[in-house]
Structures are given as C-alpha cells and as structure tokens.
Amino acid sequence: MANHKPFFALKPDRGMLIALLVFILLPFVIGLFDGASPAQVWMNGSGQSKFIQGLAIEIFILALYALSYDLIFGFTGLLSFGHSMFFAVGAYLTGILLKNFGFSLAATFGMIFVASILQALLFGMVLPRVKGITFALVTLGMASVFHVLVLSTELGKFTGSDVGLQGVVVPDFISPATERLRLYFITLTILVVVFMLYKRFVNSTTGRVCTAIRENEGRALMLGYNTFYFKLAALMLSSLTAALAGMMHSIYQPIVSPNVAGLGFTVTALLIILIGGVGTLNGAIIGAVAYRLLDYGLRRYIGESASFINGAVYVLIVLFLPFGIVGTWRMKSLQINQGWKRLLGMFTNSQDKSDGA
C-alpha cells in the first residue's frame, strides 16, 4: 500500500477516465454516424454532432452545478434551498456585463469571482444563527429576493424581467453557433479541472473536516476546529463553481430564463445528486447525465406528460436504488467483490489458513 505512487491515486477513478475518453471522442463518433469525417466535425460541419455537442454542453454545465451543490450538501451537510442564486448570479452577471457594459470575458470572470465570494459571505453571515432546515428556509428566502429582483420590471432593462436575458453577444472564438466544438472542449476542460480540484479538496484536511461537520458538528467543534470557517470555505468554493456554471450557461444559451433563479432549479440540483448518490463526486456527474438525458428523452418522445414519467422514475429510483446510482453501486460492489472472492476461494484452498485462526 505504502509504495503507491501519486499517479495511482487516480486508479479508483478509471471509470471517470473512460468517461472522459468517451466525451472526447463523442463529437467525432457522432459525426461518423452522420457521415461526416472528423475533419468536418472539427470545422463544425456536422449538424448531428453539433446537436449532441450542445446536449453534452448542457450536461457539463448541469454537472458543474450539481458538483457545487454536492460539496455543500453532500459533503458539508448544509441543506440550502437557495443554491440556484449562486448559479443565477453567474449567469445574469455574465450576460449583463457583456451586453450592457461591454466587458471583456476576462474582466467578466473577474467580476463573477468577486460576486461569488460576496454571495458566499452573504450566506455565511447567517450560518452562525440558523442550522438545519431553518438554514434551508433562510437561504430560500435570500434566493427568492434575488428571483424577485430578476423578475421586477424596474430592472427589466438589464435582466429582461420575465422574458429572460437575451441578446448577449458572445466573443466569436467561443460562439455556440460557429465554434461549438471549441466551446464543447472548453466546458469539458472546466468540468475536468473542477472535478479534480474537488477531488483534491474533499480528500484534503479541510475537506475531511467538512465531512466531519456533516457527520457530527458538535464533535468537530470539540476537536478544536472552528467549523464556521470550514463551512464558509465550502460555501465559497461551491458558490464560485456554481457561478462559473452560470457563466457557461449564459454563454451557451441564447436566452437565460429567470427560472434558473427559482426554487425549482435548486431542486434540480438536489435531484441530480440524489439520483447520482449524495456525497459522491462521480454521482454528481452521472446524475447530471442521467437527469438531462431522461428529461430530454421524455420531452422528445412522450411530450406533454413527460413530468409524470419523470416523477415516476424518481419514485422508482428512491425505491430500487436506495442510495443513488453511485451509492448503491458502491454498496453492491462490496457484495460483488465478496462473491468473487468466494468464487476464487472455491478454486484455491489457501484461504483456509486465514479463516482457521
């Protein structure tokens, strides 16, 4: 065990590496189905491939957003109903700064960085006073105020009130219309970088303290950790990631609907990590893929009553995948491993020694 090199630390994640490979090749493979050579795909020449890229970009954005929610809910145990605000601030700020103030992309990112830290501080401000479900309700309140601001007619010049933010001119080199493949790979890169950063974070001391807070805050306090700062750190990282996801959303989507500021969008994040498995990073990504594909497929093939099937699928997941896809897989994989061992034991007799004592 001790001689494992750092490189092998990624070994348990070979599933994720395969997924990454799949996502890299995906546009070209789809292009082949469409009769377009990789070179054509490279020049954004394949319609089918472009469409799938678009879907994948949405999935990456949702995955980023779900990761950020998993960090505060799944790892730190803070149930927030105001998470959509983190996302919406990123989305709206990007749109408004690009459209109304003519900021460059880098300057916009700088502003979003500042704004996301500020809103994490805003959420952090109430942390010492309210806990548990009350924290959830207070954050819901703060997010609703933002939602009302977005919807209000007075700010319609900037936000587009209930129509949504539109007419954002995105710099040409990442335009979703003409340079979609580049946008695809940029979003994928962001997702990979954030995923690795999160992996590092949750395995660091800070991340472990966060997990300890989830399990038993009192004990973490008694061990001498000022849990407030750890929760604040998690909130900040989460807020930054969600705002980044919002920024990509604003760049990719022609219209930013005000719904992304509502409670429904927070619930989306919750559903994604529940589907994937709470407190697992892979779960957030797998959940995002499952959620978006399910939603898309149902809307496409079932149409109006899609949310009936959607609801039914949630109920079935709760009943048959009790801890989400990844969580349940982990539980069962132990059994599968044991089964393999038993099978191996039948052929080799060496295991008797270990059993005997």
Place this chain on the structure above:
Amino acid sequence: MDYILDVQDIHTFIGQYHILQGVSVRVPRGSITALLGRNGAGKTTTLKSILGLTPPRQGKIMFEGNEIQGMLSFNIASLGIGFVPENRSIFRDLSVEENLKIAERKKGDYAGKKGFIFTLFPDLKRLINLSGINLSGGQQQMLAIARALVADNCLLLIDEPSEGLAPVLIEQLMKAIQQLSAYSTVVLVEQNFLVASQLAEYYVIIEEGRSVKEGKMKDLTNDKATIQHYLGAA
C-alpha cells in the same frame, strides 16, 4: 433454575458497526441482575436489543419461554417489559400525570397503580401537574421508573439509574428499586459498582461486545482481581 429472560449469543449491528459480538444473559425470575462493564462495552445496546430497538441480527432471545427476537418493539414491550432508558426520556411537553398515563396498556392501569407508585415516590404526587421540562434530574429518574411501573410489567430494564444524581437521591432510588423488585424482575445496567453490588443478586460482565463472566454478586465482591480486570478501580 427458572429464567424469565434468556438471551443467547446475540449479535447486533448499528449501521456497519458490529456492536454486540455474542452476548448471553440469563435472568432468574424475581431477581435483580446487573450488567456490568466499561463505558461503551455494549450494555445499553444489549438492553435495546432485547426490546428490539436495535434488533439483533443473530442469536435468540427467550422471554417467558417464547422467542421474541425479530418482533417489533411495541409488541415486545407489550409482553410485559418496562424500559427506563439512560437519558430518562421524559416527555417534556407532557405533564407528570400524562407521562404516567401514556404508559397505560389497558384502561385503568394508571388508576390501579397510582397508590403503589406514590408510596414508592412520594415526591411525584406533589409534582403531578408540572410539565416534564420543569423536573430536576432526580425527579425525572423517579418519573421514568414510575412510568415503567404503570403497566403490568414482569420485567424491568433499568439503564444507569444513578447517573448524574446526588448521593442522597441515589440512596432513595436504591430503596425504591429494592422495593419494586418484590413485584417484578429487574435488569440493571450500572456504572457505579457500589450501587450495583448492593442491589443486585446476579451479575453479567460485558466486555467489548461479549459477555465474559456471570455469576452471583456475592462471589464477585470478594473477587478483587476480576473487578480490577474488567471494571477498573472498584
């Protein structure tokens, strides 16, 4: 001997932790039996396993000759087992009288047992209309025991009655437990060895989730080495 309760090699898990790894306890009818052991040895879990609050995965529990493992908690309790938990679990929003009345299993239990309970704990009569939140620790302990007496229980499981109480109160409680043991069998979990040794007739020592020693209390009090080994300083 006639055993009212016979716990045979039970294994209990809490979450993924294997807490009890083979506990056997036999309780003779009409006796007081003390479960002894260090903090975290599994005494409380043993009581909860008997009641089905943390159901054992393996092993057998016989009560009055019937197997009760795997039954639901309330069914086990209604066979005639009273429980006095470690934290007393007095219902804060209920008055003292309601705290007693809720333990009725058939109508009239409370009216019938009132006299007996108030002779055991005269204090409670005075506090009858107070709500549970206003009681002191000693009063809560009395109420918790009284609550277990309301229904016709032939077995009482009492968890740490002396914990956190002043010596005067402990003496009062010990007297009460002694008196009520004339009516029903008592299983006592006790950290305070002095209290346990004065009350109990039999003992079982639990160590790291296993029952390691049992016998008569008389023999144990003389066996300083065992006490030192399993219970630390006596």
Place this chain on the structure above:
Amino acid sequence: MKLSAYFRKNLTLIIVLAVLSGLFIAAANGMESKDFVITLLRGLSVGSLTFLVASGFSLIFGLLDVLNLAHGTLFMIGAYIGWTVYVRPDTLVDLLTPLALLLSGFMLGDVWIALSNRILFGKRLKRILPWVGIFISALILFSVLKQYPIAIWKVANYAQSPVSISYLASQGQNILMPPVDMAGFSPLLGFAGLIAGSLLLAFCLAVMKAGKQAATICITWRNFSGFVVLLLAGILFFVFNNALTDFLANLNSNWLFLVAVLVAVASGIGLGALMETTLIRPLYIRPIYQLMLTLGLSAIGIEVVRAIWGRPEFTMPRPELFAGTGEGCPATSLADWWQYHCSTMLVMDGRIRVFNEILIPVIGIIVLVAVWMLLQRSRLGMVIRAGVQDREMVEALGINVRRVFTLVFALGVGLAALGGVLAAPSIGLSNLMGESFLLNALIALAIGGLTSYPGAALGSLLVGLLQQFIIKYGQIGIPIPFMDVIFKPSPPIVPASTILLMVIILLILPNGLLGKKE
C-alpha cells in the same frame, strides 16, 4: 415575580410581536376603515386555507420527520375531488362499485397471511411467484377497468370539458348527465374480473410480506366480514346506481356541498394512509430520499390531475346558501344573509363575500380548536405529542407507533384536502394551486415554529394578512413620508414580502415565533 421572569425570558419574542402589531396598526391607519375590514377578512381567509395545509404538514413533520412536499398536490387533489362530487355526482356514483370491489380483496389481509404461511413455496418460487401474480392481476384489472362504463366529462371536447360544465353549473343550469353506455360490457364478467384481480393482488402482496411476521392467526367468520360487506356494497351501488345518482343530483346544493366536503376529506385520508403505508414507511431510515420521493409524487399528482381534469383553470360554483344575488342583497347582517342567502354582505360599508371571508375563517377556527382539543385531550394526542419528542421511547412503552404514524399522516392529508375543497369555490381550481399554498404553508411554519401547532396558526395568520395588505396597498399605494412619491408594491413583491418576513424572523428567532428551543 413570575411574570417578570417570563418577560425576561421571552424578551425577543415580545419585542418582535410588539413590532408586528405596531406595523399592523400602522397598516390599518393607512387605509379607510372599510378597506381595512375587507383586507383583514381576506387575510383571515387566506390564512385559514394556509393553516389547513400548514397544520397537517407540521403534524407530519413533527411526528414522522417527513417533509411532505406532496402536501400541496394533495391539497389540490382534494379540491378537484370536491369539484367532481359537487358538479358531477354521477361520476362519483359510477366509481363507487369498482372501488369497493377493488378494495374487497385487501379486507382479507389476515386470511392471506395465514394461507401463505400454510402453503410452503420453495425459496426461489416464493420470490418470483408474487411478481407473476401481481403482473397477472394488474393485467386483469387493467383490461376490466378500461371497459368499465363510467360517466365522465371529456377534457378534449370543450363543450363537455370541466370548464364548460363549471360555467353551466354556475349559471344554475342543470347539467345533462348522459346515461352511461353499457354496450360491450357485461356486469357479471366485469365484477368477476375485478374481484379476481383484487383477490390475487392482495394475496401476492401478503405472500411478499409474509416472511417477516410469523404470527399464528386463527381464522373465524369475522375475518371475512369486511370482504362480504364491501362485496355487497359494490353490488348494491351498481344496482341502485341510477337511483343514487338521481338522489344526489336533486339534492339541495348546500347538502351536496357537504357531501363533497366529506368525500374529499375521506379520500384525502385514504390517500394519506395509502401513501404512508406503501411509500413513506420504507424510507424512515433514509430521510433525505423522502424529499425526492415526495417531489416525485407531487409531479405525478399534478400530471394525473392534468390528465383527468385538464389544464385550464375553472371555478366550482358556490352552494346556494352563499350564491344569492337577488332581492335583499347584499345582506347587511348575518340574519339578513340567512334569510336571503346572499353571496355578499356589507360590513362597515365594505362588500365582502360570505363564503370566502366568513365561512372559511370560521371553518379554519373550528378546525384549529378541534385539532387542538384532539392533541391536548385525547390519548392519541398525548401519544402524538410524546412521539414528536421521542419516538423510540413511545414504542418502548408498548405503543404501536407505526399505526399512529399512519393515522397522523392520513389526518394531515385529510386536513389539506379539506382546505382544497374549501378553496375550490373561493379561489378556483388550477394545476398550480397546490404549489403556491405549499410554499405559503412552509413560510407560515417557518415563521411560527416548524413543529409547533399554535405556531402554525399564528404563522398562517401572519402570512395571510401580510399578503392581503400588500395586495391592497398595491392598489391604493403607500405615500412615502416627506416625499411626493406614492409607492405601489408590484405583484412579485407579494410572495417576496412573506419570504422577507420569514427571513427576518428566523434571523432574530431561529426557531420561529413559538417554536421550542432544541
């Protein structure tokens, strides 16, 4: 002495309440007394409806630790069921027979358990057979129910859609209830199919469960009584179908409304009990997944309502006692109203609707007192109050907490359904009414204290009043002192104002106004 100690202990609460009442007085001074009375009564009305949702929600949350996010949807279903009974009693009567026959098999629960204990299956067979049986019974039931003749409106056909039916009914016209087409359906075959499907389904479910409770049950004729009663009831409903329909259709609309309320509450109770025993119960060990489950159920419920009753909004006509407009109206006193059955009444020169602004608050107060008495005076209430605090101990006393859970869940859903059926004539039926009331109720509970019953009442009252006052001020405007500006709150501020109040109160008193400290 004691009083001063109380003051010191609850200083924050007292200050908050003082500030709130100060605000209330200021709001009252800002408008004419006639407007004030109307707004006050409207606030009470919305508060009462919110309370009916919130009280059930808080009982369920307190005892079972379940945040039932489907509560709003159940409120909505109550409204739609009430509408159906009130406007189309023939549909209800037609549904009674299949419902009774469907349930009949489940009345034999003990018999099935005993039977499945007696029959020894192989282990693998025991796992597969029930599923096969369930599949077959589902097939039978589906094919029978598909053909079963039920008189029902048609969502796709505008002339026969709920919207038109409601409109006709509100005009006082008799709705044509066309007799059901019995062609292609033989009652005997249908009944046999329903009963067989029900028996098979109940048996298979019992076999699946049987391994867990090895109890010896002796079977007497008593175990069959429920089955026989339901069977007879089903057949009687079928035979006297027309007579019953005629009776209900010719009933005075006040009585019919009462029937609608009762049926809605009963189906709410039934739905709640069904939901708790089948879906919620396995999830007590995984609380966060209950959120997902109830969300999923809520989505399903909304879609089912859309499929059956359609998407457009419509209103349920008010019963005759509250619908008069002719001579003597608007009434000037309650006696007047009783004489002329006016829909509106003059209170201090303000015109109010009797149903919305008087009946609903009165029912709200009655329910408040009744549930309060239930909680404080009955043994069930005692067990609930104890269980909110320490479930395990209640169980250790030998009380069947699971049954209490089911009861409380059913009661909570029943209250929500009552709210729904009362809301139907006053605010109308829409697919989204559930969600908005759920949010209102959640806010009210957060303000009042999540698991506190009086808190639910106080919070609902505050939410209702605040919303109505903001709406009123949206019409008349608030003059801002020292400036010539009249501030008119815009519509999105209405929900935001209650949420803002919630945030402020939670930051001052994290457990709400009347919540207990942990």
